[in-house]
Amino acid sequence: MGEIPKKQMAMVIQKTGGPVEYKEIDVPTPGANEVLINIKYSGVCHTDLHAVNGDWPLPTKLPLVGGHEGAGVVVAKGDLVQDIEIGEHAGVKWINGSCLACDFCQQSDEPLCPKATLSGYTVDGTFQQYCVANAAHVARLHKDIPLDAVAPVLCAGITVYKGLKESGARPGQTVAIVGAGGGLGSLAQQYAKAMGLRTIAIDAGDEKKKMCLEQLGSYAFIDFTKSENVAKDVQAATEDGLGPHAVILVATAEKPFQQAAEYVRPRGTVVFIGLPAGAYVRAPVFESVVKMITIRASYVGNRKDTSEALDFYRRGVIKCPFKTVGLSELQSVYDLMHKGEIAGRYVVDTSK
Numbered sequence: 586m587g588e589i590p591k592k593q594m595a596m597v598i599q600k601t602g603g604p605v606e607y608k609e610i611d612v613p614t615p616g617a618n619e620v621l622i623n624i625k626y627s628g629v630c631h632t633d634l635h636a637v638n639g640d641w642p643l644p645t646k647l648p649l650v651g652g653h654e655g656a657g658v659v660v661a662k663g664d665l666v667q668d669i670e671i672g673e674h675a676g677v678k679w680i681n682g683s684c685l686a687c688d689f690c691q692q693s694d695e696p697l698c699p700k701a702t703l704s705g706y707t708v709d710g711t712f713q714q715y716c717v718a719n720a721a722h723v724a725r726l727h728k729d730i731p732l733d734a735v736a737p738v739l740c741a742g743i744t745v746y747k748g749l750k751e752s753g754a755r756p757g758q759t760v761a762i763v764g765a766g767g768g769l770g771s772l773a774q775q776y777a778k779a780m781g782l783r784t785i786a787i788d789a790g791d792e793k794k795k796m797c798l799e800q801l802g803s804y805a806f807i808d809f810t811k812s813e814n815v816a817k818d819v820q821a822a823t824e825d826g827l828g829p830h831a832v833i834l835v836a837t838a839e840k841p842f843q844q845a846a847e848y849v850r851p852r853g854t855v856v857f858i859g860l861p862a863g864a865y866v867r868a869p870v871f872e873s874v875v876k877m878i879t880i881r882a883s884y885v886g887n888r889k890d891t892s893e894a895l896d897f898y899r900r901g902v903i904k905c906p907f908k909t910v911g912l913s914e915l916q917s918v919y920d921l922m923h924k925g926e927i928a929g930r931y932v933v934d935t936s937k
């Protein structure tokens with residue numbers, strides 16, 4: 586293991602609204618219960634763009650190093666850390682740390698911990714070469730897992746795997762993935778397939794259509810920019826015309842959240858995961874009642890969801906397209922993301 590440098594390169598947001606700047610900063614020192622991870626690759630999640638734009642009702646720290654899908658190698662650890670060794674591979678995810686003592690942490694609902702720290706939001710994240718995280722929360726990555734391809738699993742993968750479980754959909758049933766062409770959506774199709782579910786993909790454009798149908802396993806694609814009636818088209822794509830058993834909402838616009846209750850199957854479940862800025866939801870009370878639908882929400886996953894999602898990945902049943910660029914090019918990724926032009930995920934290489 587080489588010496589840990591004092592300085593490193595990072596992408597830093599000085600003020601809300603951006604831009605992100607590629608600059609040299611200090612390498613942080615891990616606390617007693619933390620590890621220092623040499624981040625090799627980090628996925629770029631739409632949450633990182635929300636953090637730059639400051640469009641959520643939760644302020645970020647400033648200046649901020651964003652990023653929360655970081656995969657790398659443990660290079661240092663605090664005195665209290667016993668179950669992870671220097672040289673092992675590990676991942677930094679959205680939940681950087683939590684108290685492990687509150688009502689929620691006691692029940693392994695650590696994303697709900699009032700003291701949870703959030704990577705790349707309330708604490709510095711993975712768009713830097715060396716990142717600290719609470720040892721109890723870092724994802725353990727087996728050495729046979731490629732660090733670039735697994736990076737998007739550390740937020741997008743865990744989140745959609747958890748959301749699919751929360752939907753209650755059972756093998757053989759049909760799930761609509763709304764925002765299917767994006768980072769969360771593409772992984773959602775792969776996890777759904779691995780869980781024995783059939784998927785209808787909803788998004789826009791021929792590139793995303795091709796990816797969803799040919800690479801990710803969906804049997805139908807509905808282009809929301811071309812469809813005259815999305816609800817009708819989604820229902821028509823199910824065998825008996827009664828709609829999908831569950832809807833996984835990972836879009837970054839409000840409108841699809843308003844539509845889902847209309848087309849979900851009677852007894853079906855709508856799961857909110859995407860976090861469009863300032864969005865509210867209306868659902869028709871009459872149809873919701875007479876169809877006995879469930880509307881619920883899902884927020885990342887706990888440590889067990891993390892290890893399960895990674896285990897699916899390790900077994901080779903989750904394959905998602907991604908493109909790699911240098912860390913210094915992060916702004917260009919945000920520009921494409923803002924325009925909705927990313928099919929799948931971008932991963933940044935912190936060495937460039």
Ligand code: 8ID
Binds near residue numbers: 836
């Ligand atoms: O724990 C959580 N709940 C969690 C975890 C991680 C991320 C929530 N998120 C949130 C992010 O903050 C973001 O708001 O999930 C959302 C999606 O993140 P992402 O997958 O990283 O975003 P993306 O890659 O930009 O994909 C969004 C897709 O939505 C499509 C876009 O075309 C894009 O492909 N989309 C939109 I905008 N409007 C749509 C519509 N009406 C739509 N797809 C279908 N119908």
Ligand code: ZN
Binds near residue numbers: 631632633679740741
């Ligand atoms: Zn994320």
Ligand code: ZN
Binds near residue numbers: 683687691700
């Ligand atoms: Zn707690």
